[in-house]
Amino acid sequence: MKRITTIMMICMLFASTAMAQVGLNINRLFDGRYKKAAGATEIIVTGVQAREIGLTVYHSLSLTDKNQAELVEGLVVKDGVQAVDKEVEYRNGQLYYGFYTMKKSKRDNRYIFYLNQNLARKSPKNIVTLIYMEGLASPDEIKKLIRK
Amino acid sequence: MKKIVLLFATMLAMSQAHATAPDTVTVIEQPNQVIITETPTGSLVKVIGSKEKEDYSYTYQMQHSGNDTVHTSQSTDWELNLPFMKSSNKEYHWSIVCSGLYFGAGLGTSYDLVNNSFNWGILNFASLNYNTLHGQQFSIGVGYDNKRFSLKRPNCFVMDEVTNIVGIDSYPEGTADRSSVLSVRAIQFPLQFQQFLGKKFHFTLGGTMNWNVYAKCNTHYKVNKTHYDVSYRGIKQNKLTFDVYGALSYNRIGIYCRYSPCDMFKKGYGPEIKNTWMLGVAIAL
Numbered sequence: 001m002k003r004i005t006t007i008m009m010i011c012m013l014f015a016s017t018a019m020a021q022v023g024l025n026i027n028r029l030f031d032g033r034y035k036k037a038a039g040a041t042e043i044i045v046t047g048v049q050a051r052e053i054g055l056t057v058y059h060s061l062s063l064t065d066k067n068q069a070e071l072v073e074g075l076v077v078k079d080g081v082q083a084v085d086k087e088v089e090y091r092n093g094q095l096y097y098g099f100y101t102m103k104k105s106k107r108d109n110r111y112i113f114y115l116n117q118n119l120a121r122k123s124p125k126n127i128v129t130l131i132y133m134e135g136l137a138s139p140d141e142i143k144k145l146i147r148k
Numbered sequence: 149m150k151k152i153v154l155l156f157a158t159m160l161a162m163s164q165a166h167a168t169a170p171d172t173v174t175v176i177e178q179p180n181q182v183i184i185t186e187t188p189t190g191s192l193v194k195v196i197g198s199k200e201k202e203d204y205s206y207t208y209q210m211q212h213s214g215n216d217t218v219h220t221s222q223s224t225d226w227e228l229n230l231p232f233m234k235s236s237n238k239e240y241h242w243s244i245v246c247s248g249l250y251f252g253a254g255l256g257t258s259y260d261l262v263n264n265s266f267n268w269g270i271l272n273f274a275s276l277n278y279n280t281l282h283g284q285q286f287s288i289g290v291g292y293d294n295k296r297f298s299l300k301r302p303n304c305f306v307m308d309e310v311t312n313i314v315g316i317d318s319y320p321e322g323t324a325d326r327s328s329v330l331s332v333r334a335i336q337f338p339l340q341f342q343q344f345l346g347k348k349f350h351f352t353l354g355g356t357m358n359w360n361v362y363a364k365c366n367t368h369y370k371v372n373k374t375h376y377d378v379s380y381r382g383i384k385q386n387k388l389t390f391d392v393y394g395a396l397s398y399n400r401i402g403i404y405c406r407y408s409p410c411d412m413f414k415k416g417y418g419p420e421i422k423n424t425w426m427l428g429v430a431i432a433l
Contacts, residue, residue, distance in 0.1 A: 043232050097226050120225040148227035
């Protein structure tokens, strides 16, 4: 019985972290479709490692398939409508980067970050990055974290 | 945000008014959203919503004519730093490694009766490295070294077991299969510098302090089908000696040269075997 309870608790924990971005359009991208896709890197970090940087959930997706940019951008922009604060930059009519602060989930702040490095001026790279983050970290701390 | 809007609006006004004093165009308290856009012919500042009115809207547009001097500063690229993304190319200043397996043969020593010598060891069982990330690396470590010296026939090592003094004698008459070897084992403490020349070449310069923990003379010969193996322990070797070495490597395989200026025996306890040169092959240096 003890074992079953433990397993159920672990499953619930995984489910809660995996579904952290529930209610957002970008959730569609984190449904595991890119886990084995070529040119895609998905990172999910929770627990101690995430807490070390002031987060409870860190979920990133990097895609090198240019054709995916439109899909990702579309979903990010849709979620951006619901954001309580946002910082965006468009280049050539496309979203270059977007940093969205979403409504809080309980006490945690929620952030979506999007960057299309194809639109970089200095050295464009064929990488589109989407990051979903949850935690107590402030927007400035998040920016420091994801900016060199 | 408010300050940025004011600043930008003021800058636009300045550029239009050329040398005239800057005038405040408008002040918007706590705007909800500010959108600044640029087109080839002008700039536009759009403010939506304010502290007072949710549906507030303000637009400031400036068209540039052909004669205008317009100073604009484009936003810089976002240099992304992805946490938790492991980079295989990432280099670190500090590292701990095991390195330098080497085998070498003697080029010569100060003692004429030495026929040949052999040297092998592991330069660093473990070393603490500091890489400047600009092509240089310094390290300090601990390793193992073994030196062997064999004598020219018909000479062999003998030891007075009372005084522990090692001397040279001749083999007994009628002996065959003769060899007489001095073996010195040391824990070594190398301090070295490496300079990388491109991605694959590097040269190494260093020195080691050898703590000679064990020494043995072994004399072997055969008389009338009987083998004799005589070992002398309790030799008074120099406990501390120092070597210097240099190496040139390609793809971590290279040649090394090592010079030992110190006498293997304590003064008065054996023949002067010093100024030894070794040359050999080093792997993973």
